[in-house]
Amino acid sequence: MTKVTLTVNGQTVEKDIADNRLLVELLREDVGLTGTHVGCDTSQCGACVVHVNGKAVKSCTMLALEAEGAEVVTIEGLAKEGALHPVQEAFRDHHGLQCGFCTPGMIMSSVDIIRRNPELDEQMVRAELEGNICRCTGYQGIVKAVLAAADVLKKEAV
């Protein structure tokens, strides 16, 4: 067992964990944040995406020990003071989800995509979301939601 210390959604987390514990296991099982989903465990689906030091990461592909000292944000940490993040609002408003299983990962990836691409178009959104799979085939609404959220965030930044 090795001690790992990191920040999750602004709170310090300190745990003794096995060296092979995955970040997603730490978040879901040790910290109790089950909004981060496991859809495949093989780096394909993107349901487990969280932010590590501001970048989208598939948390099933990262050892928890690699997050030592890192700032991790999960879907539970995105809303601020009871107000949904604009990307969450946009997914709700544009029917960007059906069963919702892929949604936490889709939203965490989308926040990162919008941050990295000030000028997004539909093709770019589709290409960027390649690593996130929706089994309900809800991509039309998802793409609309990401583009709408990008517009809102651009206006907020002005």
Ligand code: FES
């Ligand atoms: S559970 Fe991590 S990519 Fe599918």
Ligand code: FES
């Ligand atoms: S909304 Fe069901 S898997 Fe995407």
